[in-house]
Amino acid sequence: MSGRMVEVEAYIGETDRACHGRHGRTARNAAMFGKPGVAYVYFTYGLHWMFNIVTEREGFAAAILVRALEPVEGIDRMERHRPGRALSQLCSGPAKLAQALRIDKALNGVDLCARGADLWLEAGGPLASKHIGRGPRVGVDFAPEAWRAKPWRFFVKDSPFVSK
DNA sequence: CTCGTGATTGACT
DNA sequence: GTCAATCACGAGC
Numbered sequence: 167m168s169g170r171m172v173e174v175e176a177y178i179g180e181t182d183r184a185c186h187g188r189h190g191r192t193a194r195n196a197a198m199f200g201k202p203g204v205a206y207v208y209f210t211y212g213l214h215w216m217f218n219i220v221t222e223r224e225g226f227a228a229a230i231l232v233r234a235l236e237p238v239e240g241i242d243r244m245e246r247h248r249p250g251r252a253l254s255q256l257c258s259g260p261a262k263l264a265q266a267l268r269i270d271k272a273l274n275g276v277d278l279c280a281r282g283a284d285l286w287l288e289a290g291g292p293l294a295s296k297h298i299g300r301g302p303r304v305g306v307d308f309a310p311e312a313w314r315a316k317p318w319r320f321f322v323k324d325s326p327f328v329s330k
Numbered sequence: 331c332t333c334g335t336g337a338t339t340g341a342c343t
Numbered sequence: 344g345t346c347a348a349t350c351a352c353g354a355g356c
Contacts (some may be wrong), residue, residue: 175351184351194338214352228339261352279345286344 169235173321173328175303178228184309187227198227207274214261217269231266234325235263259329299323
């Protein structure tokens with residue numbers, strides 16, 4: 167299965183009060199403090215898995231949350247994992263895409279740049295900046311205003327596959 | 331709008 | 344060690 171990333175959010179360092187790294191290194195967020203190019207997958211709200219890509223140097227807690235994909239390959243399998251959903255709703259949210267691609271804790275810590283991994287990244291095509299939208303991150307109302315307001319959500323304008 | 335759902339966590343003893 | 348609150352969401356009304 168594969169998809170084109172059409173929506174992401176940045177979580178940047180221990181000073182970012184919306185970032186899981188804000189309380190320092192813990193067992194859950196350890197992958198965030200590790201090498202870049204690695205998956206950070208965590209469980210939340212009692213039922214949802216979230217897929218992040220670790221960025222920045224080792225020891226600096228930063229990652230990109232992948233919030234939506236445009237389904238490309240293996241759409242029939244994704245539909246089996248999320249029965250009864252329209253194509254545009256298959257991967258239009260962080261927990262939806264994890265369910266569609268069967269991403270869970272087994273993929274936490276995998277090297278997304280390695281050949282032969284169970285999950286990996288490939289280069290996409292070019293995207294002109296005029297097609298890129300940005301705005302505040304979603305679901306971070308718990309963070310202080312200064313951090314809630316950071317325009318660190320990026321998405322493909324006019325894509326029907328983004329989360330909203 | 332409301333509610334499910336349970337691992338993780340910081341605040342305690 | 345214990346404990347209750349919290350939470351980078353989604354589905355259904």
